[in-house]
Amino acid sequence: MLGLMQDWPLRLHRLIDHAARHHGARPIVSRSVEGPVHRTDYAAIHRRSLALAQRLAREGVKPGDRVATMAWNTWRHIEAWYGITGAGAIYHTLNPRLFPDQIAWILNHAESRLMFCDLSFLKLLEGLAPKLPHILRFIVLTGPETMPETSLPGAVDYESWLAEADGDFEWVAGEENAAAGLCYTSGTTGEPKGVLYSHRSNVIHALACNAPDMLGLSATDRVMPVVPMFHANGWCLPFIAPLSGASLVLPGPKLDGESLQSLMQAEGVTFTAAVPTVWLGLLQYLEASSAPLSTLKRVVIGGSACPRALTAAFERRGVHVVHAWGMTETSPIGTICGVKPEVAGRDAEGTLDLQETQGFPPFTVDMRIVGDDGAEKPWDGTTFGNLQVRGPTVTRGYFKAERDALTPDGWFETGDVATIDPAGYMHITDRTKDVIKSGGEWISSIELENLAMGHPDVAEAAVVAARHPKWDERPLLVVVPKAGREVSRDSLLAHLAPQVAKWWLPDDVVVVAEIPHTATGKILKTKLREQFAGYFGVP
Numbered sequence: 001m002l003g004l005m006q007d008w009p010l011r012l013h014r015l016i017d018h019a020a021r022h023h024g025a026r027p028i029v030s031r032s033v034e035g036p037v038h039r040t041d042y043a044a045i046h047r048r049s050l051a052l053a054q055r056l057a058r059e060g061v062k063p064g065d066r067v068a069t070m071a072w073n074t075w076r077h078i079e080a081w082y083g084i085t086g087a088g089a090i091y092h093t094l095n096p097r098l099f100p101d102q103i104a105w106i107l108n109h110a111e112s113r114l115m116f117c118d119l120s121f122l123k124l125l126e127g128l129a130p131k132l133p134h135i136l137r138f139i140v141l142t143g144p145e146t147m148p149e150t151s152l153p154g155a156v157d158y159e160s161w162l163a164e165a166d167g168d169f170e171w172v173a174g175e176e177n178a179a180a181g182l183c184y185t186s187g188t189t190g191e192p193k194g195v196l197y198s199h200r201s202n203v204i205h206a207l208a209c210n211a212p213d214m215l216g217l218s219a220t221d222r223v224m225p226v227v228p229m230f231h232a233n234g235w236c237l238p239f240i241a242p243l244s245g246a247s248l249v250l251p252g253p254k255l256d257g258e259s260l261q262s263l264m265q266a267e268g269v270t271f272t273a274a275v276p277t278v279w280l281g282l283l284q285y286l287e288a289s290s291a292p293l294s295t296l297k298r299v300v301i302g303g304s305a306c307p308r309a310l311t312a313a314f315e316r317r318g319v320h321v322v323h324a325w326g327m328t329e330t331s332p333i334g335t336i337c338g339v340k341p342e343v344a345g346r347d348a349e350g351t352l353d354l355q356e357t358q359g360f361p362p363f364t365v366d367m368r369i370v371g372d373d374g375a376e377k378p379w380d381g382t383t384f385g386n387l388q389v390r391g392p393t394v395t396r397g398y399f400k401a402e403r404d405a406l407t408p409d410g411w412f413e414t415g416d417v418a419t420i421d422p423a424g425y426m427h428i429t430d431r432t433k434d435v436i437k438s439g440g441e442w443i444s445s446i447e448l449e450n451l452a453m454g455h456p457d458v459a460e461a462a463v464v465a466a467r468h469p470k471w472d473e474r475p476l477l478v479v480v481p482k483a484g485r486e487v488s489r490d491s492l493l494a495h496l497a498p499q500v501a502k503w504w505l506p507d508d509v510v511v512v513a514e515i516p517h518t519a520t521g522k523i524l525k526t527k528l529r530e531q532f533a534g535y536f537g538v539p
């Protein structure tokens with residue numbers, strides 16, 4: 001027997017319909033790519049997204065077509081996501097920081113038909129266009145006054161193109177399991193892989209992640225997603241904000257410390273989210289300038305492990321750090337470090353201990369740790385295991401791949417190694433390939449990096465495995481000193497020694513001017529490993 005409740009497919013337009021109707025006047029503020037700060041609201045975004053869907057339909061875009069975006073976080077990018085999915089098509093985000101050949105490969109693999117792009121990327125795309133046979137037209141996210149000459153096929157400025165539709169349109173209907181978004185993993189090894197979200201998975205993810213112990217946004221929040229919409233589904237914030245009625249403050253192309261601080265302060269931002277490297281930049285600016293950050297209450301940090309020193313620096317400024325773990329494949333949030341009663345009421349140091357963990361999953365994500373034999377490992381806080389997850393917001397396979405990506409019993413292998421403590425808090429130890437295997441024991445590179453970052457003269461730290469004649473691998477610490485400071489091997493090892501077991505201490509320290517990063521702002525361990533694997537003389 002079926003229930004007697006209404007059939008209401010969980011389509012993404014429901015979110016912007018809701019925001020327009022119940023939170024219509026809420027400000028959406030953007031730093032535009034052209035420069036000036038732009039202001040709109042959910043009601044206007046809703047109207048323009050409808051027009052965009054209508055205009056796309058007139059362009060011949062059909063349900064299931066892929067429509068690419070290469071754009072910063074602005075109101076126009078939000079309109080594009082809702083307009084594309086409202087036309088039944090699939091937003092396909094492109095990370096402009098990837099190598100041009102990789103961008104071309106991804107666009108051709110996805111067979112995207114149209115592309116919305118920011119002015120910032122015209123040169124890049126003009127160079128690539130001859131290699132992109134599927135893209136019929138480039139819609140440049142600007143108005144007629146600022147539209148430059150370009151050789152891009154079918155190029156048109158967004159505002160003129162959009163003005164050709166009046167918005168008298170019904171969202172294209174479809175089932176909730178239809179594909180809605182496509183995002184390729186950064187692919188540090190092998191070709192990038194496409195993760196294909198559905199309307200349903202995005203709506204469920206937005207609902208689940210907004211529970212009070214998760215992100216818990218409200219209509220009184222002013223949310224600044226610094227994480228670009230081209231990283232891992234924009235951490236779902238373009239869906240969670242309209243769902244909760246929160247105001248959005250979008251940073252556009254300027255992600256340096258000064259630009260972020262000035263926009264946050266001027267617009268009263270209460271909540272923000274990004275990878276650790278962005279926040280290191282902001283805090284360095286705050287230290288150097290004494291500029292205020294008085295409205296910010298919470299910052300979500302994820303994408304790579306959040307160093308304890310970074311958490312402590314925010315907490316000292318009265319900003320609560322919410323550590324989160326996730327992957328492109330998990331929509332992307334897998335766990336969030338909320339506070340359960342079992343761990344509440346800790347002192348400042350105890351709270352920092354907790355914040356070093358990546359927390360526990362929202363409802364709809366299930367997790368476990370297993371050994372290489374597939375047997376489940378205990379939740380004792382010390383036993384390492386391979387982290388696996390499952391649920392309706394976790395991928396089961398990749399776009400155009402023949403096989404599912406799951407274990408025979410239906411779990412997704414994350415490629416991360418973790419512990420889980422008795423209260424259910426998960427702590428990432430390493431990527432499987434980054435863990436250092438020394439004399440049969442495992443050393444966590446993340447843990448060592450975290451501690452090294454606590455040294456007062458260190459701006460950034462990475463620990464990699466270097467081959468060793470006796471122990472197979474030993475840790476090598478690579479550090480970048482803070483501007484104007486010097487840091488020595490001895491002072492670093494003296495700093496680490498009281499905090500780790502003797503056999504965990506790095507065998508050497510290399511001081512460098514810069515550590516390489518991936519296109520999503522993570523430390524590029526593959527490159528460092530290549531560079532330093534033979535450091536101890538073993539070829």
Ligand code: AMP
Nearest residue numbers: 232302303304305324325326327328428
């Ligand atoms: P991506 O799909 O590019 O977002 O990369 C996902 C990977 O980033 C995960 O599998 C982890 O290795 C890493 N990651 C994400 N969040 C964290 C975190 N809070 N701590 C440690 N590693 C993380």
